[in-house]
Amino acid sequence: MTLEEFLIARRDAGRSLLVPYVTGGIRPGWTDVVRAYVDAGADAVEVGFPFSDPMLDGVTIQEASDRAIAGGATVAGILAELAALDVAVPLFAMTYSNLVFQRSGAAFCAALRASGLRGLIVPDSPLEEVGELAGAAAAEGLDLALMAAPSSSPARLREIAGRSRGFVYAVTRMGTTGEGGGTSPAVARLGRDLKGLTDRPVLFGFGVSDPARAAELAGHADGVVVASALMRRLLDGTGPRELGEYVASIRRALDHREPDEQYAPLPRHRRRPDRQDQVGPLPRG
Amino acid sequence: MTLEEFLIARRDAGRSLLVPYVTGGIRPGWTDVVRAYVDAGADAVEVGFPFSDPMLDGVTIQEASDRAIAGGATVAGILAELAALDVAVPLFAMTYSNLVFQRSGAAFCAALRASGLRGLIVPDSPLEEVGELAGAAAAEGLDLALMAAPSSSPARLREIAGRSRGFVYAVTRMGTTGEGGGTSPAVARLGRDLKGLTDRPVLFGFGVSDPARAAELAGHADGVVVASALMRRLLDGTGPRELGEYVASIRRALDHREPDEQYAPLPRHRRRPDRQDQVGPLPRG
């Protein structure tokens, strides 16, 4: 199953999707964090490959990246650890273009696939730069997710929704990753617009800082990505078990959220058949 | 007797003229220094009226001036002390134009005369600026001495020799007051030239630092002005008595100097009669 198939299946089962994030190599034994996330009810896990100049990240993920790099984290090292990890939900990579294009997009995608990852997201490769990489990802059966922003025009949203794979990453605000920030009508609108354009899961990210906020945002889409709130705790010394408990608390909030009055459920698009021929299990290890 | 008459009389008596200098107000009781000079055989005494910006003075006289000013020395104060002083040789003032022209050259000269001084020398009033002052000095019966320099052209030397009163102050070098420096052929030439132009005494100044040097220079003219060598000692704490002894040692060197081979005595000019009508005792106090 691809990342996208996996997420759609869960969503279609009536579940709000929860994707926690961890910076690869942030501490020894960091893969325990991935396991704890999964055990706590994650539907997928986003693994950050730390880059020295993370343009779209706020202070927390910057610090996490710096710490991982200082600790010797490399793409190859993180991939080796992930290859040894066996978890029940798909993992995907988040990183910046410079790491992706070290050799080539194809080489990078092949390495991800060889380590069992199911997708990737590259915040500084927008639509206009993503062509080659999208081909390479597709060739490796990886889902390359694209980001949509409150500033994206309707035409761009349509193109993003159409070209994104796995899910669409909708950023809740004009700004960097980081905790805090309320829900604005614009966010609700972005969720609604995207869901009107695609049947792919739409996940909100940026500022999903606690269970209540997660539940609120999930009301406008199919789920959330939680990153800085977890990394802040991890940087402050919180261990995998407690991180897992925190993810579980978000899981509970998502599972029991009150029906949101503002959120009028939209008719589901028919699943698009265009990539069915690519489906199949990825090799591991 | 004017300053000039006094000096000519002494010179004509075969004496090498010795003019020691003291900065007015340099220490309490500084007039004792004048007395000590006179007792030690001075033929006249040059009294400096300290100015904040003594352009032609080297470090020693600058320091003496600064000390005197810091101690409260003023033109009026120095004149008052001089008025109370009764010595057997003429005194004359040395100062800069700014003090002379505070009110006017005439007022300054009148004040000098009222305190018994017989002349003045103003290093920063050269021929081209001296006109008004020369008239004022003459009107008060004071001798305004001019300076001649190694750089002065023959034409200028002639004019300086002609317009100087009291004596001609020949500077031994292109530079400021201060000790040290050898005799150059140029100095000998300057002395000879001036003596060829005037019957007025020609005194060398600048760098007359010890008895031997005084004797040597006196061989090229009619005598010497000694300033920095004395002020250096005074600033270092030497008292009037010892200063007097030092002046006496110069006196002895002048009196017993060997005939200088380089110095071919020149025919004396006839004394010029042009100022005889001005001769007469100056009032004192």
Place this chain on the structure above:
Amino acid sequence: MSEHALMSDPGTTGRFGDYGGRYVPESLIPACHEIEAAFRDAWADPGFRDRLTTTLTVYAGRPTPLTPARRLSRELGITLLLKREDLAHTGSHKINNVVGQALLAERMGRRRLLAETGAGQHGVATATAAALLGLEATVFMGERDIERQELNVRRMNVLGAEVVPVTTGSRTLKDACNEAMRHWVASVDDSYYCVGSVMGPHPYPWMVREFQRVIGEEARVQCGAELPAGVPDYVVACVGGGSNAAGTFAGFVGTTARLVGVEAEGGAAATSGRAGVLHGYRSLVLQDEHGQVREAHSIAAGLDYPGIGPEHAHLRDGGRARYATVTDDEVVRALVRLARTEGILAALESSHALAWVIRAAETGAVAPGSTVMLTLSGRGDKDIAAIKELP
């Protein structure tokens, strides 16, 4: 690619061969499009061009002279002409670019300029242009650079700009760029990001080169009047991000002049960099084997940048320009030598170009009798404290 196509309009993709592009988050894409459209519109508008030219002339002191370095030329056996950007207002070529961008920001209705700065030269220039037009200015500057360049921080404050210390990463220029981008994402509606060199996402590398083109165009005309051949044998400029070099080369790319860009040995992206993506564009970037961007090190704060403008990467690949490096030591010696032969205190950045010319003339790599046009990108007053020992 024909010579003529070099240094022309890179089109909507902003590509210079393999380099350039627009590697920024989706949130910034609309802003980049808007700026590109506004710039295309302004650049085609004689009214805008007039206003820019007038401001550069009446306010910033253009045209800057082309000074024959007579005594140094004699010593080196060549003819060396100096394009005097050190005489431009604020003391470097940076003003050409910020005046252009500030006028554009005003035209676009923006109230605030954002900028990154390393040594502070671009920050001062931005603060200056903002004051001139009554805009606000926020300048991001690494905490370490703030300590090292206190005077420029103070200049910006006096000019009314806010200087925001950047405490992330190496706390120098590259982090200030990241932080400016991050801040831009968050304030894109009222703020205009005034990029300081031929870097950043399209249209910046192209637009900044166009705003700096005035250097090369003036110099080309001045060389025509000064040199018997009309065109110099060599055209040399230092390269940090590469804006003064790009503006200079733009005036000579269609001539026979050999173009030479000179980098700091410790910040030589063109020489030791690998292809990569940084700060929104693809180019040659100093990075370690794992793809982490390295900090550049140079005695010239303005060359402490690990990337190079994408167009330079392209010029290098095609061989139209060559890129060389010089050491800190050569640079200081060149600065002092120019000061003592010509009475001109060049910036340490500019002294890189000079150091290369001196070495090349002395080794014969530049043949005796050659004519060399060198862009003196800025004045060295800011650098005096950094010159610890006189050679």
Place this chain on the structure above:
Amino acid sequence: MSEHALMSDPGTTGRFGDYGGRYVPESLIPACHEIEAAFRDAWADPGFRDRLTTTLTVYAGRPTPLTPARRLSRELGITLLLKREDLAHTGSHKINNVVGQALLAERMGRRRLLAETGAGQHGVATATAAALLGLEATVFMGERDIERQELNVRRMNVLGAEVVPVTTGSRTLKDACNEAMRHWVASVDDSYYCVGSVMGPHPYPWMVREFQRVIGEEARVQCGAELPAGVPDYVVACVGGGSNAAGTFAGFVGTTARLVGVEAEGGAAATSGRAGVLHGYRSLVLQDEHGQVREAHSIAAGLDYPGIGPEHAHLRDGGRARYATVTDDEVVRALVRLARTEGILAALESSHALAWVIRAAETGAVAPGSTVMLTLSGRGDKDIAAIKELP
């Protein structure tokens, strides 16, 4: 005296009315005569004039622009034009004079320039001109100024000049002048004393004014193009020794423009000075009741001078120019205000002129709608450290 005779050749006596002259030791008289003769000869020689003009143009960045201060003008309700000497090489009008004198020294066969300096601006300019012509430079600078202006000392050293600390008197500019004169006496055969303002013995006040005349002449032509009336209502410049003011006034003395020189309250020789003789000339001098010269005090090191050029004293006496003072406080506020309205960091010295214009416009002393041409004598980068608190 007719208007026309003002600011013309003061003849062989170097008198401007009661002021000027040549109050120097006999040892220096031949040198003064020689310089006067050489200057008269050079000034009448088209070859010399050409070389001077070319050097100022190709090397020093002349003509400097006349910049309309648009935003400040609007605030003040007047039209304010700034003559941008801050854009001249080395950052102030001082270069105009030293290039002239250095060319003269070279013509006279001298190998070395002597100069006094306070803040270091004239010292740097002298060191610059010396380097340009391959002459040596020895600069006298008060020990206290050396401490306060370390960066300029370093600039001079880099330029190859020898900086001699002056430890006498107040250890500031006036003592440096004395020391330069003393040294000149001792080295008059091979050294040329390059005086830094319209002061010193004849022919300096006249010669320096003539070398600075280029400011006023350019501004006059530029005003003609810029202003409907052709001539501004006011022409304003700061006055230390008075060279930038003299050069400026020289271009307008024959017009209807009102001439205003602005001094520092703590160094206001034209306002609080008495006639006296200092540094070789007769003029208005700050002095105590006993005739001892007072130290001037100003936040602007370049105005810390107790005298004023003799021609200014004469212009004042005749009423052709008036002289005003401003306080340190007003000056700092003016500097910051110009920085924030126009993006120009003026020197503290120049900010005196500006402070007067601001006050006069705000009190109505300069009527609304008036046109004011102000000489911005130099750039303020050197002064940033002195501005402790932003108003």
